[in-house]
Amino acid sequence: MQAEVEAVxxxxxxxxxxxxxxxxxxxxxxxxxxxxxxxxRYGDGPETLxxxxxxLAAGSFYFLSGASGAGKTSLLRLLYLAQRPSRGIIRLFGxxxxxxxRARLPxxxxxxxxxFQDFRLVPHxxxxxxxxxxxxxxxxxxxxxxxxxxxxxxxxxxTERAGAKPETLSGGEQQRVAxxxxxxxxxxxxxxxxxxxNVDPEMAERLLLLFDSLNRxxxxxxxxxxxxxxxxxxxxAQMMRLVKGRLHDPTGTLRHPPARELA
Amino acid sequence: MTNSTGKNGERTRRVLxxxxxxxxxxxxxxxxxxxxxxxxxxxxxxxNAAGALETQLVGRATVQIMAADPARREAxxxxxxxxxxxxxxxxxAALVDRDELAALLRPWLGDDGADPELPIPAMIDLxxxxxTAAALARVxxxxxxxxxxxxxxxxxxxxAPVAGFLNLVVSIAAVLVLLLAGATAxxxxxxxxxxxxxxxxxxxxxxxxxxxxxxxxxxxxxxIARDAAIGAAIGSxxxxxxxxxxxxxxxxxxxxxxxxxxxxxxxxxxxxxLPIAFVLLAALAxxxxxxxxxxxxx
Numbered sequence: 001m002q003a004e005v006e007a008v009x010x011x012x013x014x015x016x017x018x019x020x021x022x023x024x025x026x027x028x029x030x031x032x033x034x035x036x037x038x039x040x041r042y043g044d045g046p047e048t049l050x051x052x053x054x055x056l057a058a059g060s061f062y063f064l065s066g067a068s069g070a071g072k073t074s075l076l077r078l079l080y081l082a083q084r085p086s087r088g089i090i091r092l093f094g095x096x097x098x099x100x101x102r103a104r105l106p107x108x109x110x111x112x113x114x115x116f117q118d119f120r121l122v123p124h125x126x127x128x129x130x131x132x133x134x135x136x137x138x139x140x141x142x143x144x145x146x147x148x149x150x151x152x153x154x155x156x157x158x159t160e161r162a163g164a165k166p167e168t169l170s171g172g173e174q175q176r177v178a179x180x181x182x183x184x185x186x187x188x189x190x191x192x193x194x195x196x197x198n199v200d201p202e203m204a205e206r207l208l209l210l211f212d213s214l215n216r217x218x219x220x221x222x223x224x225x226x227x228x229x230x231x232x233x234x235x236x237a238q239m240m241r242l243v244k245g246r247l248h249d250p251t252g253t254l255r256h257p258p259a260r261e262l263a
Numbered sequence: 264m265t266n267s268t269g270k271n272g273e274r275t276r277r278v279l280x281x282x283x284x285x286x287x288x289x290x291x292x293x294x295x296x297x298x299x300x301x302x303x304x305x306x307x308x309x310x311n312a313a314g315a316l317e318t319q320l321v322g323r324a325t326v327q328i329m330a331a332d333p334a335r336r337e338a339x340x341x342x343x344x345x346x347x348x349x350x351x352x353x354x355x356a357a358l359v360d361r362d363e364l365a366a367l368l369r370p371w372l373g374d375d376g377a378d379p380e381l382p383i384p385a386m387i388d389l390x391x392x393x394x395t396a397a398a399l400a401r402v403x404x405x406x407x408x409x410x411x412x413x414x415x416x417x418x419x420x421x422x423a424p425v426a427g428f429l430n431l432v433v434s435i436a437a438v439l440v441l442l443l444a445g446a447t448a449x450x451x452x453x454x455x456x457x458x459x460x461x462x463x464x465x466x467x468x469x470x471x472x473x474x475x476x477x478x479x480x481x482x483x484x485x486x487i488a489r490d491a492a493i494g495a496a497i498g499s500x501x502x503x504x505x506x507x508x509x510x511x512x513x514x515x516x517x518x519x520x521x522x523x524x525x526x527x528x529x530x531x532x533x534x535x536x537l538p539i540a541f542v543l544l545a546a547l548a549x550x551x552x553x554x555x556x557x558x559x560x561x
Binding site: 083106107114122 | 464465467468469470471472473474475476478558561
């Protein structure tokens, strides 16, 4: 296991990771995300999310659970800026994400890694090109892209499938490519929607180890999952539970998380 | 980290599917360019013909001595030429000889036009130093006393309807070119929006990974500009081939009017610029359509 931790640490210390994200230095921020009385309604329908209030401490690990239809994906969409709330306040990386101009959203999205439930790989690109996409979008020189992509594919066990198009990959392989794409840019926050739903238990554990290692290096991780076994693999993780669009937080610890020292 | 290389750009462009069969837009642009180049050529050639006609007609007039009696006609011709050559408004006055008149009449009268007994008016070709209406009136007044049967016609006046018609053709050609440019921009915008719809999921992923609207727009812009360039080349070459064929046929007719309807170097240069202008137009229209459409999503 120690060897694997070292391998992860090697992967997540790309040479290119010397740059700072826009606006913040990471360690200076206590809460990376803050929701206050957030509600979300699609069209004229009922509220999918109601009165959601919580704060995510920078560098923490969270599991988001809840029954199907409880609003997990909607909450994640708010987190990765795919959706603006119908009401309430969202602060992301110290800034108001509700009124943030559209032009600033790309800069913030580059600080968030997303693993979509349905993978959303670009169908015409190979696995390697899908993994490289965030780096290319960020404008990284081509010469610096090959190595991290190759190492990331090796970690998710897809070296041999680097040139394969998504349609030729199994569901589990596609999910691993999606995870590699989400973490390759070393995001400040990683949001994953059922990231281990299509992989075998061994690979699920490997991927969780990758998330945990990223978390140890300062990335805030939010994983939506039904998998109780998985949740128990990260003892330090905090639980967020959605019940019919409302966050279950009887003790108030989600609203006021203790500040945490970053690695 | 923020500098993008050319290879990076090329790799990013591949995000859009390149294998979606024959692109209709290439052929639409080809047809648009074919029509535009022909329309522009028509306008330019007509404008040049109108210019040549004006050059030929401005400052020229014809005096006809209408007297039916040959002796009187001849006497009036002599006096008229002498009078005209003294007038400051007249640069030159030359009698059109009988053989030349017979040649002009041959299409209508055949060899009968050469019959010396045929009472045809004598004609004096005038080149005017001053072709204003007042000067023409003075010339007319001077002739009144020396050659009462003389009638003076300014070429410009009787060719004015033709010149007006040519100018109308030029205007119609200009409107045609503008309409085709507008239609091309509209087609490109529709194609860009259709492309955006076809790649909506990919674009959404790119947005979530931090793509800016401009990065997405550039993907479509490059692709559409490339398609437009191919279409423009096909359409322009076809149109130029047709123009060369038509100009060869026109030259064979030996018509003086058609002889003036040439494009000239400037005309060919304008036609050569049209495909470039249309490719730029297509790229700008695509960028406008994509950025406007993306503004409506988060």
